[in-house]
Amino acid sequence: MRSPSSQRRLIVLAFALPIPLAFAEAPAPPPATPGANASAGGAGASPAAGANAKATEPAPSGPDGDVDGDEPEHAPPPSPASKHPAVARVATVTKDGMVRIPGGRFTMGSDDTKAPPNERPSRVVVVSPFWIDKTEVTVGAYRACVERGGCPRPARTSASCTYDLGDAMLPVSCVPWTSAHAYCAATQKRLPREVEWELAARGTSAIKYPWGGAGASGCGTAVTLASEKTQRSCSGKRPARVGSRPGGASPYGLHDMSGNVEEWVADWYGEAVSDLSPRAGASHVLRGGGWLSLPSQAKTTSRNWGSAREMGPNVGFRCARDD
Numbered sequence: 001m002r003s004p005s006s007q008r009r010l011i012v013l014a015f016a017l018p019i020p021l022a023f024a025e026a027p028a029p030p031p032a033t034p035g036a037n038a039s040a041g042g043a044g045a046s047p048a049a050g051a052n053a054k055a056t057e058p059a060p061s062g063p064d065g066d067v068d069g070d071e072p073e074h075a076p077p078p079s080p081a082s083k084h085p086a087v088a089r090v091a092t093v094t095k096d097g098m099v100r101i102p103g104g105r106f107t108m109g110s111d112d113t114k115a116p117p118n119e120r121p122s123r124v125v126v127v128s129p130f131w132i133d134k135t136e137v138t139v140g141a142y143r144a145c146v147e148r149g150g151c152p153r154p155a156r157t158s159a160s161c162t163y164d165l166g167d168a169m170l171p172v173s174c175v176p177w178t179s180a181h182a183y184c185a186a187t188q189k190r191l192p193r194e195v196e197w198e199l200a201a202r203g204t205s206a207i208k209y210p211w212g213g214a215g216a217s218g219c220g221t222a223v224t225l226a227s228e229k230t231q232r233s234c235s236g237k238r239p240a241r242v243g244s245r246p247g248g249a250s251p252y253g254l255h256d257m258s259g260n261v262e263e264w265v266a267d268w269y270g271e272a273v274s275d276l277s278p279r280a281g282a283s284h285v286l287r288g289g290g291w292l293s294l295p296s297q298a299k300t301t302s303r304n305w306g307s308a309r310e311m312g313p314n315v316g317f318r319c320a321r322d323d
Contacts, residue, residue: 087212103129106204109273133318135242140168150186160313180317191266192320202300203251210250221248222259261316262286269305290314
């Protein structure tokens with residue numbers, strides 16, 4: 001039997017030992033979020049179904065059907081950084097809400113046999129330096145163009161169209177390609193080329209998502225459907241305010257290159273990456289997925305399409321300009 005003094009020494013020694021890793025504080029998993037009960041078209045969708053699917057009206061998702069408010073009351077926290085490999089950040093110049101992309105050589109598309117056919121095969125492309133908006137074009141910015149007479153007012157094709165929802169920081173949605181083109185021209189910019197958009201989203205590394213992770217984040221880094229097996233959106237019944245997921249920024253610091261709204265680019269749609277920038281076509285390219293898209297349809301390589309009349313609530317844009 002140990003003496004009282006020996007027991008005291010053992011107690012002191014025990015408290016001096018490091019706390020086991022198992023007792024360290026761990027982040028709680030993101031809570032389940034209410035969202036839209038809707039499906040969305042995505043990369044690889046056939047042209048016969050894609051545009052109509054994107055415009056599907058989301059069902060009320062909150063317990064009281066309230067359509068006010070931008071996101072679910074308890075927005076999920078960013079996912080732990082350990083789940084996603086750190087992406088190499090690139091030092092950039094920012095001016096007037098735009099980021100200068102230095103350009104360069106990178107591999108566009110995917111050689112993953114599980115990737116949709118329209119992402120394959122990969123190809124090496126060279127892109128000159130250019131500028132691109134740090135965020136998607138907002139309701140406030142687009143409204144200013146309408147009031148100047150430079151842009152047509154968006155049609156209200158859905159209750160989820162953002163122009164009339166009273167929040168200037170939401171991405172403008174329900175805008176057809178022609179209106180997106182008109183806005184960019186009215187602001188001395190242009191729509192980005194598809195190769196420019198992908199370089200801005202992924203940098204020169206072959207990363208599946210802008211933040212560098214191998215998979216979607218469960219709403220922590222991108223505003224899409226909450227998972228591959230649900231119709232609930234990470235943002236309820238509308239997209240989120242631009243830049244609301246800073247942890248999902250691209251290597252160049254651009255926000256919402258995955259999710260929130262799909263983004264028009266300048267190019268006509270070609271079914272394969274090897275058919276980039278055809279001279280004519282029946283539809284234009286949409287990139288990045290949106291709040292009604294599956295996470296797998298919001299990768300840096302995801303490609304979708306929209307006809308000239310496509311103006312659903314999942315569709316928006318950002319602008320670019322030459323260096």
